[in-house]
Amino acid sequence: MADRLQELEVFVRVAERANLSQVAREIGLSQPSVSRILNDLEARIGARLLIRTSRKVGLTEAGQVYLDQIRPLLADLGAAADTAAGNEELRGVLRVELSVTFGVRALIPRLPSLLAEHPNLSVELMMDDRRRSLAEEGADVAIRLGLLDNSSMMARKVGQTPxxxxxxxxxxxxxxxxxxxxxxxxxxxxxxxxxxxxxxxxxxxxxxxxxxxxxxxxxxxxxxxxxxxxxxxxxxxxxxxxxxxxxxxxxxxxxxxxxxxxxxTIPIHALFPAGRQPSKRARGFADWLSKSLGSS
Known part of the structure; x- marks a missing residue:
């Protein structure tokens, strides 16, 4: 079971980083060892999950589907372990989808306090003025200003702006x-x-x-x-x-x-992907943003 969990964790890291060498350095393994783990996973699954070339790594269609399914499972496992240990620290990669202006002018100036509080948390900001699908972007949470479209996504109001x-x-x-x-x-x-x-x-x-x-x-x-x-x-x-x-x-x-x-006023909401409980990282980020915006 431990080997299979490692396979999944390595696959998710490689899918996120699109770089075998970087992942090998992060987890303290050689690049051939990372390649072997991925080969074993694909053999066990019976499908090609990654397209690997000398320059980059990309997901196949099957790989994207598999990533979307196992990423929340791994997040839930990590959250369960933290809860059992009484650990409230946020860790891992948090993907946030938001508009450029709100990101540059409101969120980024506040990020130092979040990262100082959670030193094992990394943040990936997907900034675009066009509203995109969380599933399409692979985001854990999206920040939306204004009225929400009708959707099945979970939403939480975190603030408002004039x-x-x-x-x-x-x-x-x-x-x-x-x-x-x-x-x-x-x-x-x-x-x-x-x-x-x-x-x-x-x-x-x-x-x-x-x-x-x-x-x-x-x-x-x-x-x-x-x-x-x-x-x-x-x-x-x-x-x-x-x-x-x-x-x-x-x-x-x-x-x-x-x-x-x-x-x-314009309401500000945190939106979470439909069909599953928000990750601990996403919930913790929404809590922090609500407090941060409320204090301004």
Missing amino acids: RLLVAAPDYIARHGEPSSPTELAQHQVIFGPSDSSGATFQELIDPQVRFVLPESPRIRVSSSAGVTACVVAGLGVAFGSGWMFNAELQDGRLRQLLPDFPLP
Whole structure:
């Protein structure tokens, strides 16, 4: 049983690192020994799990299916051992899927405290402004801002952030500052990755107060960082989370518009893959993030 468990652990490491030499160094074995373990596993399974060349290692289709099945099992075994030993330390590789802006501006500055608290934990950040499938990315947890899509994934709210309307001082000097939501129809609005193309964009606190965006905006950007760059350049007004604009608001490159008409806050959720209990790493990360965001 011990040999079989080692086979699984070596396979998962090689699949994650895509490098035999690196895995051999990490576990203190020679590269031929790691190759032999993988060969024994494939012989026992009766399927080719890995494509190995002199330059890289990749998963076959069967290997990806096998990885998806055994990774949570190994995580559960580790969590069970830690629980039995009364050990609350997080260890292993935690894969987090999240947007670029939230990662750069909110999560990464907080990571030193997490890694200092859990020295045996490694973090892999899969940062993309497009929302991807956790199963497709192999992520343990995803951080989502905004309303959640209907899905079978488990979700936990870990915080919230203000939703702001901003513009650059130069834009305001040229086009004037709106005094009510209805005046926004006369302004250039920058559409970001989460904006819809429908006429009604956001509803303010007063449900009777709405504004309409142009059907064909002059600027549409596929990333939050691009939205921030456009609004700083004076190309128009933009909506976004406090994380997107905080630095620029503090240094004066942007100004908040219509502060007397606050928009609903943006919820922040941790999402876990469907069909199984979240790993101890994922649950611990969500606990830590909730505390960290709550203290800011």
